[in-house]
């Protein structure tokens with residue numbers, strides 16, 4: 001899954017850096033990203049979209065490290081944010097507000113003010129109440145807020161129920177049948193400029209057909225609106241393209257986009273996308289060290305120093321991440337291991353039933369961890385969060401220091 005990861009005599013090497021050297025310099029657990037892989041993933045979109053009027057807005061929630069954001073900003077990406085915090089990160093990383101779209105069902109007044117003051121590209125509005133609030137906030141600041149309605153096309157993306165977002169039963173977006181009336185209302189509100197339309201039907205999509213179906217529905221609505229005099233400038237088709245974790249066969253970026261682009265041939269609207277996982281997922285891994293090997297009655301456990309607080313996806317979604325030994329051990333017999341963390345929960349596992357030849361202190365890499373890894377981490381069990389590094393050729397950039405325990409309770413007070 002990670003194109004720039006190779007085996008050598010020094011064990012696994014990312015670009016030009018041995019993972020053992022990363023662990024020696026920065027400790028474990030550490031998230032390790034490959035700059036070449038980040039660039040290659042972004043350029044796959046850029047190349048497939050060449051010649052079109054498009055903006056690829058990287059979904060910051062997938063990996064919001066400033067180093068990652070700055071890499072995408074330099075490549076000309078826009079950004080899809082879901083909070084004022086993510087906006088602050090984008091700006092701190094050198095991203096341009098004019099390339100930011102703001103999604104999410106619960107934007108606060110403070111977040112609206114922050115985004116209006118920064119001058120973002122568009123608010124993806126998800127309810128009638130949000131339209132009213134945004135218009136009032138913008139008017140109060142003497143500004144006009146550019147908006148797109150996030151419509152819910154009610155197509156089944158056939159992915160994990162927790163990450164499917166375009167069904168009628170989901171909390172996201174406005175119902176397709178209500179969108180027309182809401183656009184007419186939005187057009188009358190003083191603080192709003194109706195700029196576009198958006199949809200996002202789900203994540204880790206392995207089949208592009210549902211997105212094409214959604215896009216067709218959206219285009220039908222766009223044309224009906226135009227007939228009413230509401231002419232939209234952009235159409236945002238969200239994110240969602242899946243990646244290979246194990247044996248999945250997602251379409252390539254080009255194959256995923258081709259039928260969508262065909263739908264837009266001859267149209268004048270600018271196209272926006274909000275990919276997250278497909279830009280970062282397979283550009284990163286979580287590097288961890290074996291603390292103990294614990295042969296069990298029914299199962300063998302490899303207790304590593306990373307845990308569900310570092311990588312929540314296995315515990316949360318039963319997600320599969322490949323676990324590979326960083327340096328092979330020819331003299332050691334392989335055994336089947338449960339790769340687990342030190343947290344006091346039976347759900348604290350990173351990988352089930354994996355055949356590995358391991359000894360205490362060995363390094364293990366959990367692959368495909370670049371998306372929704374660090375961003376979903378927590379401090380459960382008062383565990384400081386991992387360090388993050390970006391490898392660029394033979395260089396290693398520390399882009400986030402390992403958290404220190406004092407930082408974890410710096411804002412707390414014992415009772416006086």
Ligand code: LLP
Pocket residue numbers: 059062080103104163165200202203204205238239240241274275276277278313317371372
């Ligand atoms: N746009 C919107 C409005 C979204 O809600 C999302 C993801 C994206 C774009 C980016 O989607 P992507 O290209 O990454 O599929 N924590 C889960 C994934 C949650 C996705 C939420 N929304 C996981 O670890 O699988």
